[in-house]
Amino acid sequence: MDSEQQRRRKALYQLFLKKLLRNYIVGSMFAVLVVGSAIVLTTLEVPGPEYKRMMYILLVSLAVMLVTELIVFFVHIKPIRKGLLEPEGGFDVLEKAYLQTHKLPMLAIYRILGPHLLGLMVPAVGMTLWMLHVGLLTFPPFYLTIAVLGAILVASMHAMIDFFLTTLTIRPLIQEFKKQTEERYRVELDLDGHVFMSIRPKFLVSAMLIGSSPLLLFSLAAQLRLRSLDHDIIQNYWSWAGLILVIDLSFAYAGARLITQNVEEPIGKLYDAMNEIREGRLVLIQNEYSDEFSKLVAGFNMMVRALQNREVQSLTMLESYFVTLATALDARDAYTAGHSTRVAEYSELIGRLSGMADEQINVIRKSALLHDIGKIGIRDTVLLKDGRLTDEEFDQIKAHPALGENILMQIEPKDAMAPLLPGVRSHHERYDGKGYPDGLAGEDIPLLGRIIAVADAYDAMTSDRPYRRGMDCTKALSILEEGRGKQWDPMFAKVFVDHMRKRLAN
CATH class of the missing domain: 1.10.287 (Helix Hairpins)
Incomplete structure (x- = not known):
């Protein structure tokens, strides 16, 4: 830490001390001298010598109170002093100082209702009782009870005032500790919503x-x-x-x-x-206020609307990103152009027919758009081959689900891609367990995989290929129906077949 920084922090600490001590002394003088002298002493009618003795009790008690409270006060601010003035202190020292600074308003209450109040009352009550006992004071003893109650009441007011003044005083220190940790450790100090009062x-x-x-x-x-x-x-x-x-x-x-x-x-x-x-x-708050909270709620709602607009833009861009990837893949083969988009539409349809929520349907659509993304890694000589594939070439084709999963796992943010991976990897699994790449069966196959498998098969059967024309829709639906419970999930195949047949009938 350079000397300029040391001087600045020392000046900040001294100003902090000055403000705290000023708040404390003003409050103490008000509590002890104004209330004690102006109210109690002017209310009591006692002989002149007894006034002097009572003033002596008051001054001695004040001295004890000041010494007691100052000891506790400097214990309370010790971590703060260490965080500001000891450059060799590490992150733990700064964090402790930061937390202690936040605690200081509450500690001011404890200090005033503890050592402050007791430091005044204990010697005052003790000396007063002794003087009453030996005859140096002659007023009725119940006055002492009234004085104790008054002291508690005034100390409570003093504690409240000191709490709010200390809250204002600590703000520059909080900013300084946050600044230090950001500069030295690239860490932002924060209470994370913790409430001290x-x-x-x-x-x-x-x-x-x-x-x-x-x-x-x-x-x-x-x-x-x-x-x-x-x-x-x-x-x-x-x-x-x-x-x-x-x-x-x-x-x-x-x-x-x-x-x-x-x-x-x-x-x-x-x-x-x-x-x-x-x-x-992203929720809005009903603005039903007519004070400063109206401005606060209006500002909050403005922020939420901005976030909503940004989210719409982000979703639009993300959707465009998925469609672009799918289009780029389909562009490799003119005969399968639009395949990924159609599979996404069929998959989305199956999701809606099955009563799924919009959020889940959105995931289904994205996963279906990218279900064949792994084919980017398949050589053109294999992917675009007109004739029958050899066993080795078919093994390369069968690798595309796992390859697609690996490709998507490299895309950031990973948490945005994670929900899409099961559909990409498992859309060639069969319900009877004879599919690939993992040989899963029944409901062990991820939900997305079972849905996309139905949509993918239907589009594959009804689309033209270089070596064959696309199958009639009615025949393709019959094949799907016959394969229910064998190749395809029986429920998803049924809802899709029934819907498509109604559509064809109309």
């Missing part, structure tokens, strides 16, 4: 805190201010205030649920649609 708890808890915290803090402070009033008055007050609190909490929860559902629904639809696309199904 889902939208539901994030929105629900945040909205609940925002909606209820001010009123809860007010209620705690009011309890301190009302301590000198008559017991009956206080009881009546809390009967009324309790109802208000219940209504507020219910309203905050209902509002939080509605907000969460309003955000979750379009995101859920987008996520489901993306899963459909990943499975190869």
Whole structure:
């Protein structure tokens, strides 16, 4: 790593630290000084010396909290520091730093509700109880319970704020780690859809805190201010205030649920649609939104339509590619011109008559178009010979199914060719097991092979050859019917023969 890169990453790390520490200190000062001093100290009516003692407790507790949390904080960022500032670190170090960076917002919550809150409360509660015990403080002990509840509430608000601020702060680091791994290892770091915190708890808890915290803090402070009033008055007050609190909490929860559902629904639809696309199904989303999600859904649908158009173009080109190959093969022999196309049409017909799905019929057609592609490797003196073939020459002809399979196996992408291979290899197998190249019998013969065999035989019998004229269609159908269960699959031969006879009758 050159010195310029080191300086840039060091500056990035320092800026990252500065922002995190600023967020932390501002939140801590707000939680401890503003809430603790401005609310608690101004609410309590205690003699001057006791104010000083309470301020002493507050400052000591703040110091303990800062030390405790900073220790945990630097433990949390250690992998990040190592990934940024140690050039000898390998891919594992960068990956760990990348994941730790994503975890940092959640770790901020754990840190504030853990060492932050406990670092403040434990010494504060301990020293307060001791001073109450020895008489240095004289307020009622139940005030301490109110202070603890207030501290928990304020820490929760602080954790929420720090979570969202940290989420913004870590983005430059995530980009840097992704950039490093791409440059050094040609690997793209990605969470692969892993979620460290889902939208539901994030929105629900945040909205609940925002909606209820001010009123809860007010209620705690009011309890301190009302301590000198008559017991009956206080009881009546809390009967009324309790109802208000219940209504507020219910309203905050209902509002939080509605907000969460309003955000979750379009995101859920987008996520489901993306899963459909990943499975190869290009689906559009009904755009029924009037906010920013409308733009997002419109953009998604625009992308899907572009993919649909591209898929149509790709399929058209692929179909043209298959037809071109078949035409090139048929062009070697003027007497069999169009054979592959006709066999594809007959095979497709058999598939439809048998109730097969469009996707499967598409595979049948492509495989049938290329069923004789192996004949490209047969010498013209053998392939185009007018007279009877010798045994050696016939063996060469019998090699074309396996040769065709080998040719298609070399074509990329291999997964696009794989479904077509069984039909190419097995279209000369016989149902009674006397075919070639593998001598398969019955339903051991691949489905494509059994379909193409019927179509291939019919076209071969009805097409003209140099040494004979094509057979009458009626006679060819009779031969197919007689060969059902022997040479050809009985079901596929039957549906084809029955259909063709109806066509001829009309």
